[in-house]
Amino acid sequence: MHRSVGKHTGLTNHVERFNATLRNRLGRFTRKTLSFSKKKENHEAVLHIFLLKYNQDMKDKWGACQI
Numbered sequence: 001m002h003r004s005v006g007k008h009t010g011l012t013n014h015v016e017r018f019n020a021t022l023r024n025r026l027g028r029f030t031r032k033t034l035s036f037s038k039k040k041e042n043h044e045a046v047l048h049i050f051l052l053k054y055n056q057d058m059k060d061k062w063g064a065c066q067i
Contacts, residue, residue, distance in 0.1 A: 026050055 026046065027035035037043035 021054075022050070 022029045024030075028037055028043065028046065037046065
């Protein structure tokens with residue numbers, strides 16, 4: 001579950017790093033892109049699959065889910 005965080009919590013860099021990871025790994029999240037989803041369902045499905053894979057990779061790497 002995603003939560004908003006204030007600037008003074010010290011968590012902003014983690015949120016921004018994750019946003020950069022999304023833009024880097026998923027073409028449809030980059031700025032000014034030609035890759036896009038025509039249907040909202042497809043966009044959400046790609047994001048869901050990415051989050052599952054990302055969380056599994058983090059769990060394998062660190063032993064706990066990071067998100």
